[in-house]
Amino acid sequence: MRTKPISVFCYCILFVFVLSSSYLFADVDTLKRIAEGESDVAYIGLRLKTSSTSSGSRTVEEVVIHRNSEDSYRKFVSIIGAPKALTEENDSDKKESDRERDRDTRNRRGREFRWQPHRSQFSIKEIELIAQNYELELRHWGENIAGHQTDLLIIKPKHANRSTKHIYFARKNGVILRVEDLDAAGILRNMFVYNRISFEQNAVEIKWKDLQKDINPQPWHNLPIITLAEAGKILKRKPIQPTYLPPGFQLAGLYKLQIRNNRPVRLKYTDGLLDFSIYETTDAVRSENTNRPSNRGDRNREIPVVTIGDISVRKYRRGPDNGFGWKSDGVNFFITGPIPHSELQKVVESIIIKKDKK
Amino acid sequence: MKHRRIQKHLSAYLDSELAPVLRKKVEEHLNTCEECAGMLEDFKVNRQQIAELVHPAPSMKHVVLAKIRAAEASSRSTFLDIFRRWVFRPFTVGATAFSTLCFIFAFFYFSSTPAPQYDELVDFYFGVHTEEVANNPLKSNVATPLSTPATDTEEVEDGTDALLDVYFSD
Numbered sequence: 001m002r003t004k005p006i007s008v009f010c011y012c013i014l015f016v017f018v019l020s021s022s023y024l025f026a027d028v029d030t031l032k033r034i035a036e037g038e039s040d041v042a043y044i045g046l047r048l049k050t051s052s053t054s055s056g057s058r059t060v061e062e063v064v065i066h067r068n069s070e071d072s073y074r075k076f077v078s079i080i081g082a083p084k085a086l087t088e089e090n091d092s093d094k095k096e097s098d099r100e101r102d103r104d105t106r107n108r109r110g111r112e113f114r115w116q117p118h119r120s121q122f123s124i125k126e127i128e129l130i131a132q133n134y135e136l137e138l139r140h141w142g143e144n145i146a147g148h149q150t151d152l153l154i155i156k157p158k159h160a161n162r163s164t165k166h167i168y169f170a171r172k173n174g175v176i177l178r179v180e181d182l183d184a185a186g187i188l189r190n191m192f193v194y195n196r197i198s199f200e201q202n203a204v205e206i207k208w209k210d211l212q213k214d215i216n217p218q219p220w221h222n223l224p225i226i227t228l229a230e231a232g233k234i235l236k237r238k239p240i241q242p243t244y245l246p247p248g249f250q251l252a253g254l255y256k257l258q259i260r261n262n263r264p265v266r267l268k269y270t271d272g273l274l275d276f277s278i279y280e281t282t283d284a285v286r287s288e289n290t291n292r293p294s295n296r297g298d299r300n301r302e303i304p305v306v307t308i309g310d311i312s313v314r315k316y317r318r319g320p321d322n323g324f325g326w327k328s329d330g331v332n333f334f335i336t337g338p339i340p341h342s343e344l345q346k347v348v349e350s351i352i353i354k355k356d357k358k
Numbered sequence: 359m360k361h362r363r364i365q366k367h368l369s370a371y372l373d374s375e376l377a378p379v380l381r382k383k384v385e386e387h388l389n390t391c392e393e394c395a396g397m398l399e400d401f402k403v404n405r406q407q408i409a410e411l412v413h414p415a416p417s418m419k420h421v422v423l424a425k426i427r428a429a430e431a432s433s434r435s436t437f438l439d440i441f442r443r444w445v446f447r448p449f450t451v452g453a454t455a456f457s458t459l460c461f462i463f464a465f466f467y468f469s470s471t472p473a474p475q476y477d478e479l480v481d482f483y484f485g486v487h488t489e490e491v492a493n494n495p496l497k498s499n500v501a502t503p504l505s506t507p508a509t510d511t512e513e514v515e516d517g518t519d520a521l522l523d524v525y526f527s528d
Contacts, residue, residue, distance in 0.1 A: 120496070190500055262479065277483070285475075338501050
């Protein structure tokens with residue numbers, strides 16, 4: 001019996017397809033497995049974490065203990081390097097800026113060297129949105145990280161001005177061992193990698209018992225999720241939603257916040273990987289006409305203002321996040337997120353124009 | 359003997375405490391006996407003198423204490439009287455209720471938390487976002503390319519040169 005060439009070709013295609021199927025269908029299931037691993041697998045480890053902003057780079061060593069989704073804490077054990085400002089400063093400004101930075105660093109370090117909750121919020125909806133707005137590529141990388149064989153999931157954006165993420169996870173249980181965040185220009189901005197990690201349940205339990213007094217676990221309070229009607233009751237008017245959203249973004253939820261006696265409502269939008277939020281409040285805010293940024297060394301610089309319609313809108317940047325703030329018809333609006341000002345401004349314009357039309 | 363028995367009853371006779379039969383016998387004897395009648399007169403005189411005796415003057419201590427007690431009693435009654443009159447006046451009741459309400463309102467107004475500063479609110483908004491992303495390895499916050507801090511122009515600069523200058527200038 002002779003084998004026809006066309007059959008050989010078909011078998012070859014089928015073979016290649018089977019081999020590559022894991023790459024082609026590396027989608028929601030891989031992400032779900034990673035999310036489950038991060039939530040359910042107990043581990044304790046030491047990781048190196050580095051981040052770059054326009055203020056400079058910062059690298060820290062962090063210890064993480066994850067017993068279950070409730071008992072999960074992290075703590076800095078050392079900080080390497082200090083951020084450097086990119087803006088030019090004269091001598092007096094520099095001294096003042098240095099003093100403020102030192103004070104801020106001391107305060108922050110006091111907090112960071114204590115145990116802090118380390119609870120990830122993985123929602124199926126957001127995972128599905130990642131699969132929808134990003135290309136997922138699974139590579140059986142096979143390299144060891146902290147002694148564990150890993151696979152690599154690359155999350156690449158389908159839309160412009162979005163970040164790329166590389167997730168290296170333990171092949172046997174899906175726990176993330178290394179993450180790299182690249183900005184829209186392809187520059188590595190955030191990264192963490194575990195130097196040592198143990199998945200032994202007993203080791204985690206013993207360490208948890210030792211550390212429990214030091215950690216002093218507190219009950220975890222999620223931000224209270226509310227409905228549109230409840231948000232309306234808080235604001236005493238219907239929350240205003242934008243008519244324009246950057247491609248792929250959806251409303252993820254509404255949340256009730258509280259700062260002193262002010263109760264802002266947060267509308268969170270996400271494309272799965274990136275989030276931006278619109279905050280609305282009708283409660284009293286003091287000295288809202290200030291035009292000085294409160295941010296550390298930026299006190300001598302005035303906040304840029306753009307005019308949209310007949311409303312002055314203040315423009316902010318804090319680390320990797322951009323923001324706009326304005327007041328209209330007794331409502332204080334603020335929008336913030338790690339997406340470019342140009343995109344955020346379109347969202348702001350859609351809110352202001354919508355209000356004007358009303 | 360008869361004199362002595364009669365004289366024993368003279369004091370009771372003066373006080374009209376004798377039985378009628380005995381009283382009659384005493385009277386019959388007094389009419390006939392000068393000695394016993396004289397004794398009865400002496401009794402009467404003595405009693406009158408005792409009754410007319412002047413009481414001794416009270417001591418200074420007693421006088422002062424008595425005055426203090428009297429003053430206390432008079433002032434107590436005065437205060438109670440005034441209080442009763444004051445409390446049950448309609449105007450007083452209204453004024454008391456109004457001032458109590460003012461006190462409660464002032465307490466809540468001054469003890470309530472003040473509204474946040476605008477800058478504080480901005481810090482809070484940025485903080486909520488940063489905290490959430492920092493804990494979630496499936497989130498990202500680095501879409502915007504690295505550049506110099508925000509200016510009023512929207513052009514995104516390539517920050518590479520500025521960044522390298524900072525690190526190599528020393």
